[in-house]
Amino acid sequence: MARLAGSNGKATAKAIHKHSLELIARHGFAAVSMRMIADAVGVQPGALYQYHPTKQALLLDIMQKHLEALLQAWVKESQTELPAIEALERFARFHIRYNIKRPDEVFIAYMELRSLEPDEFKLIEELRRQYEDELKKIIAKGIKENSFKVEDAHVTAMATLAMLTGINTWYRSGGRLSQKKIEDIYVNMVLRSVGCERE
């Protein structure tokens, strides 16, 4: 009918974001219908189009916001003057902590790349590349400092990221291991894998 008493654009926008996130992470973008999202939000499907012109645009918004927030959070956390070993540890801990709290965003950013149109894909890939570069820079520094013993900087970065991000495939909060413990285990594995033993 019309505008409901008490209805509020900002609140609806947030609700759409939240429920899209959950639904797309659980079922996949292609398997989630606008009706499902609308039902979750508590509006009619047509109302969604006040906030995103297409279903695609909704997906792009989710991915873009996530990656931009990730980058910004790392920029805040990182310290340029750190030795490579400490920088790597800091990166690993940051990555685990940030991602473990946002499993849906992380999952979507990785799984739904194929659902993007070419231009959208380029945009997201660029953001992802920027984040990967942060790790590559640390590894390159470690090599130059002679603190890391690795065969190939690029391969090492990819392998490290895969390992760290992989936590999300099995971690459930409240499980056998505390988050802190998991962080420690992974940090040790990562450091050993780049050939730097800590006693």
Place this chain on the structure above:
Amino acid sequence: MARLAGSNGKATAKAIHKHSLELIARHGFAAVSMRMIADAVGVQPGALYQYHPTKQALLLDIMQKHLEALLQAWVKESQTELPAIEALERFARFHIRYNIKRPDEVFIAYMELRSLEPDEFKLIEELRRQYEDELKKIIAKGIKENSFKVEDAHVTAMATLAMLTGINTWYRSGGRLSQKKIEDIYVNMVLRSVGCERE
């Protein structure tokens, strides 16, 4: 119309498998229609139902066949009496070699779990668990033999698999590094990450 001269069930079955694989890997199960598959195969959509009772069954068939073949291939390759270090190296090399040749199957087996019905999911999860157990056994052995220094057998197995399977996210045949070289780099990282330095 009736059966076309020269039409052949076995060939059609294979073609369906091949094209489903490619299409589902590229676009995702939910985004692939039976018509798309039929077009790729060169038949009418109805013909697909001679080979798989539903679209779901087609997906299950693909995933099940892949995991069973993977397990069987590993059984053939593995040697029970090997020391853990060598067994881990053998496993890593096997995993890389096998998966790098079958990116579509691997991708689907990982990505489309959520597209399965509960019963189908249980079946596939059981196969996946069997494969993971092979790696866990090796790690457990290494711990008992005192050749590995790891904090947690389960976490180590998960992290190792994530690292190895992650190759598929960036590897393109004909790239900068030969497959052999990649194998070597990853084997070294894996061995170092479980705390066992070689030479």
Place this chain on the structure above:
Amino acid sequence: MARLAGSNGKATAKAIHKHSLELIARHGFAAVSMRMIADAVGVQPGALYQYHPTKQALLLDIMQKHLEALLQAWVKESQTELPAIEALERFARFHIRYNIKRPDEVFIAYMELRSLEPDEFKLIEELRRQYEDELKKIIAKGIKENSFKVEDAHVTAMATLAMLTGINTWYRSGGRLSQKKIEDIYVNMVLRSVGCERE
């Protein structure tokens, strides 16, 4: 929000009329949405309902205003005491001149009759009939005066109107022929077609 500083009802009403006219003429009533009109005017769709209770009413307003203005203009132009030949020429020149300046109104009045509700249709048809009757009266007079040689007054009127109104289907201002020249050509054709030669 509330009324914008500088917003002005009269100006908005005029803008709605102008842009509706253009859009409906170009795309057809059914193909024009209230949103399209609102965008062209530069307001939100809801604002249109301050001026017309429904989309239908907007269309009726356009058609009615046009036909009433046409009739009034002819009343002003016509002179009852003229001989039929001169009256016919005057009518033809008037019709061409008036319509050639208002292609959108003419087009809509003819094309969108079917978009009207029965009652609206009756109202518009009555206005149109009044205008046709003006021509029929002239032709009847010419027959009585023996200055026209035609087989059927009604058919002649219909044919003449079709011919004259047809100009709008091909005329573009600034074309090969001046408006004056077109008028002359058509007047000659019309007069000849009712069998009255002028030397």
Place this chain on the structure above:
Amino acid sequence: MARLAGSNGKATAKAIHKHSLELIARHGFAAVSMRMIADAVGVQPGALYQYHPTKQALLLDIMQKHLEALLQAWVKESQTELPAIEALERFARFHIRYNIKRPDEVFIAYMELRSLEPDEFKLIEELRRQYEDELKKIIAKGIKENSFKVEDAHVTAMATLAMLTGINTWYRSGGRLSQKKIEDIYVNMVLRSVGCERE
């Protein structure tokens, strides 16, 4: 569900054509929904897409088929060696007879030009131009033969066509005048309008 016993593609295609024609002529292309057509035909809306890939394509098909049939019919009817006066009469009679039997096609071909996409429009315009050229050739011949007295060949052709096609706006079969009588009246008006008196 599935193919119905006795269902037949050719018959359905014809039914779609017939009912689309009627509905679009009555309500206009934009105001006719695929569901309306499907209901008239007696199938589900989806079934229409076995015959035309889009609603647009259905419209184009109707217009193109009509204009091609019109041209072909005229080619069959025309005789190149006729004097211009007789050729014009023959054209006028053909046009009236052909169009009076197909009011829906004629109406759509004229009214729905604006519903076409640019490429479709070009295609239809070209066919329409070919038909107009047939009349223009006759008029040009009459001018060269000195049997017509007209000011401008193009304008005369346009005016003549408008007059003739205009019959469809008021003619209803079974009305006051027989079709033969209407033909005669219009032929006389047309001939007089090009300045050629017949006694």
Place this chain on the structure above:
DNA sequence: TATGAATGAGATTTCATTCAT
């Protein structure tokens, strides 16, 4: 006088699936 948020209905189109042939 106008906006901003929403509705409920309906538009075109696609889909998995069926089954007579």
Place this chain on the structure above:
DNA sequence: GATGAATGAAATCTCATTCAT
């Protein structure tokens, strides 16, 4: 073994309209 014709349901998106603000 495969086609050709169709279904019934659902998808994305648009629309006229409403009404609190």
